[in-house]
Amino acid sequence: MSEHTSRGSSSKAQDRSQHNQSKKPRKKKKKSGKVWFYSIFFAIVFGIVAAIVGYSAIIINGERLLAQHGDKLNFGEASIIYDAEGVEIARLYDVNENREVAEFSEIPQVVLDAFVATEDRRFYEHSGLDFISIGRAVVKDIIARSAVEGGSTITQQLAKNVFLSADKTLFRKATEASIAVALENQMSKEQILTMYLNRIYYGRGIHGIKAAAEYYFDTELEDLQLWQAATLAAMPKAPNRYNPISNPEASYERRAVVLQLMYEQEYITKEEMEKAKAVQYVQPEHGEKYNNAKYTAFVDYVVEEAVEKTGLTEEELRVGGYSIYTTLNAAAQDAMDEQFANPENFEESVDDELAQGSMIIIDHQNGEIKALSGGRDYVKKGWNRVTKKRQPGSSYKPLIAYGPALESGNFTPSTTLNIDRTCFGNYCPSDKWGATAVSMQQALQDSRNLAAVWLLNEIGLKKADEFATKLGVGLKDSEYNLASALGGLEQGFSPLEMATAYSIIANDGKTVDPHTIRSIKGKKSEVEIYSYKAPKTEQLIKPTTAAYLTQMMQKVVESGTGKSAKIDRPVAGKTGTTQHGIPNHKGNENRDVWFVGYTAEWTAAVWMGYDNTDAKHLLKKGSSQAASMFAKVMKPALASIPKQSFEPIEEKPVEPEKPVMGALSYTFDEENIKVTLNWSVAYEGDVVFEIFRAEQNSGNFVHFGETEGKLTLEDMSVFPGQNYQYYVVAHDLENNISSEPSNTVSIDIPDMELNVPETPMDDGGTDDDWVEGNPYPPDNEVTPTPPPSTEAPPETMEPTPPASTDPGSTNEPITTPDGEQGSNNEGDGGLIDELLNSAGNHAGNNGGNRAGNNGGNHAGNNGSNHAGNGM
Template identity: 60%
Template sequence: MVSDKPNSRRANSTKKKKKRSSRKWFFGLFFTVVIAIVCGIIGYLLIILNGERILSENADKFVLGEPTIIYDMNGQEVGQLADQQNNRDSAEYSEIPKLLMQAVVATEDQRFYEHSGIDLIGVGRALVKDVIARSAVEGGSTITQQLAKNMFLTSDKNFFRKATEASIAVALENKMTKEEILTMYLNRIYLGQGVYGIKAAAKLYFDKDLKDLDLWEIATLAGMPKGPSKYNPISNPDLSKERRGVVLQLMYQQGIITESEMEQAKAVDYEPPANIEQSKKQQYLAFIDYVVDEALQVMPNMTEEELRIGGYSIYTTLNQQAQRAVEAEFADDSNFEKSVDDQKVQGAMVIMDHSDGAIQAIAGGRDYVRKGLNRALVKRQPGSSFKPIVAYGPALETGDYTPQTVLANDKKCFGSYCPSDSKGTTPITMIEAVKESRNLPAVWMLNTIGLNTGIKFANKLGIELTDQDKNLSIALGGLTEG
């Protein structure tokens, strides 16, 4: 007879070990959760206390920031990017149309009435999109956080700034109602063209009081905070209309407007009010707009609002005498052809110091303030002005040619390319070819020295040509993009 007692002992011992292991795992998990909860509570309390401290230290001190100042080539001030006193007009909560508030919330912070300053769901959604895109493509800041940043913080982007922003947002939510926060936000937000607040913006862009705004105008304003320079209808009417469509679509999806209302508001084309020129007082606007765009390119992590109210000093190559002369000539109708319709004949101009490339004056077009389109920056075909760049200049540099060299001028085809010239086919010197802007000699010259030589010379001058430009038509200024 065989006893099974040893096996029973081993089975009982295994059960006891499993029980002790399960108990250890349970208590370990329990204490981990408890510690995490305690740390979370402590962290939340620290956030609240920090926010309360900042608010108490800055009671009733809503700092609007210092305007960034632009200086000319001699170090003289020529303008400020944020003249808050002249470009701000606060509105009471009762003055703001409900539809405008709904549009802003639908676009900027859909969970505004549900969160307490920090939208954890929104932050999570933004993080997921950033991970998928492998870059920061989605913002997670609530309206309250944006207000907190504008009121108390600098433009420095780091973890502590973001944490402070969150703590102030929570404190603001504890001290103010949602209506007060939204009203303050709408009165502080930058909306392009040097204007702060929706009341001043409605007056500038539409020459209307808030109560008289139509749906498409409301959607236009609500779409601007994401990019005031990019999406304001004066500077970029097409992009503004596109952004307006996004806002209207969000409003429709959230049941604020009907599909019919959405489609009608999407279709409206923007026309600036007649008095908009008098509404803008800043001088040298084309040049200053160019400076702002370049500054934002140099500092890609800075928003335009942060640039405008950051108290920076921007030193430029502006020559005030040249700029005033340019603007005076463009304001003189006698300098331009008479238009056959109501649309003025347009033009653009840049004065540059050829010794160092410094831009001294810019004319973005006639009535630049009204249009906001800087025609000096729009790509156009260079035409005959490109002949010395890719043909004659590089030919002279080789040392094989001089201004007196006689160039072929007979009508012929270069492969499938057959340029024409209406001024005859008699051989001509290079200096005469340049003087008379002849086509055939320029193409012949470029073909003779080689496309690579002409393109390399242009590149040395800072003119970057693409592979698509590698053809003889560039001798006459026929570029792919201009």
């Protein structure tokens, strides 16, 4: 009993011990959970308290700032643009210009819906700050490690106009948030939205929704339709880019985005969305009354460049009080504007659509854009044709055909193009000259189509495209065809791109970086927020290629198709014309005409044509009108610029590539006592191979035979116990070029018994003289050679190794590869004599002659003659 009790007590104690041990970890875990709970709890409390304190601080600070600076909600300070001489040429913002204030009652609901859906979908729900958008912006900023995402509400955008600092810093964002909250506390949503819509910049000097409705649609604000409201709502992010006048395609695409947002947020139906998307914009005729400023196209280009370089929005840039210093040459721009305003420089249209044009001038030495014209009526339309792509026509020939040919080193301006055909597969370019030989210079001067296509075919599209790509005007995959030699491209290039490509040529083949801004300084400060830094200069094409192109294109202007571009200083350039390409239209009118050229100082590109090409809107004249515009603008534009000249270049003859002999090898057929020689050659042209042989290690090499197109030769004239050496030379007879000799091979023929015929051979015999049983019947290739004579040799001379690849005339001794000399071969050798006369003779040391019926004898160092019918 006691024993049982004892064991039971012991068992219980053991159970309790195990139970306690098992409970210890749970106690520890429970304690750890409390720590985490309290840590999280106090962190949340601290965060809430911090948020409340921070939000209170934002409210207090915002109220204070709004009280102090509320009057600044009106407008900012204009940024000013200066020309290259520091003279003011434009103000980007004027508080009294092109502005009408709209009341909330005048704004249709469709306009309010379009802007809210696009700019701030939770506008009616938040109190100035959209924390969801802010959170998204913070995440993107962290990922990018910089402030890249705005996350601003409409209220914040309105507040931002009070403090115009453009840097995306936390301080500025906090200030912006403070004022936004204060605005929400003091103003209704209607008031905020009305003030916002009245402040927005819509491009072209237009501020406010009311003025925008009238300018872009010639309608009252309250009458705006859905597609029009969506068009205006698309613009705040980038007014110049997304307004329908400056860029109708981008505006059309952005409008579709706005309509999609409105549909997704259930402001409109799908049917309404599709209908509004389909409307095509047509600008009203009264637009010119809104802007009479000078240099409008140049200023708009400057604004876009400044936005790209600084990261400022257009609104921030325009009303931020910045000083923008540009590259504009006022004299050049005035000369250009004067000529583009003169209707006599353009063809007369059959209706109200004007024949158009554009022009750009670049200083190719530093890349500064000196002047540009976006079109005859740029103030009215804002369509900058300097940046719009058109077919370049023959102005593309120097970039895709002649330039690559010169770059290859195989052509110079005087090289004759032996044009041997008029069709290339199914492509037969039109050309009045036809297939005739012509120099490269003359071909470019006349702008011959067939010559350019033939040259491109010779060079190859890949090499040509590599060259053009370096100049920024490479081919698309769909343009890899010979028609590209004539500028028949799918999309083409803009005047800016063509001027840049020609600028590289004018700059000795070095890079050119076109730009309009030198520096930008901050508001009321001399601190530069941007300063142009030229990229590292690279040599894109050979200086000789650039010099040759300049030389050739000077002739184009002096006496070729570009004569109308002549001015009082040297000019190089090329015209370009593209045919209309309209199906079923039989006229000879043109779609585009060009002149792209340069002086030693500046490069310019001129394009003329219609914006919308059809059978009624084509040019009747050719490229001479573009060349004339070049001259009329460039002469006064350069009047104050010191004259320079192109550096002359001495044309050096092109050294043709020589054939390169590969390894010479041999095999010996003991049964037939025959040596077979084999070799290879690296050369694209047609060659004749001349084989030389020496006997008994004499080094006295003589002409042995030749082949045309074959890389092998059999020698059946070897004798047992003798040694023979061979080498081969390749000759291009048409171009009078010879290769270096191949390697020399030496062959020892093993001793063996020969069945020598008893009937002797007659050196002067014919085929009939061969008797039955003669082991060497005639085969018109090689005849056997008897053993060397045992007679005492005449006076001996030193052995003669292989001849050089450029032997001298037949009247002079030749120098062998080892520096020795020997006499020349003479005789009637047919093709061999032609080879010897054009490329030099190879001779033995005893003056042995080659003679015979079909080829001649081979003389060795012992004076023995080998004769027969075969050679």
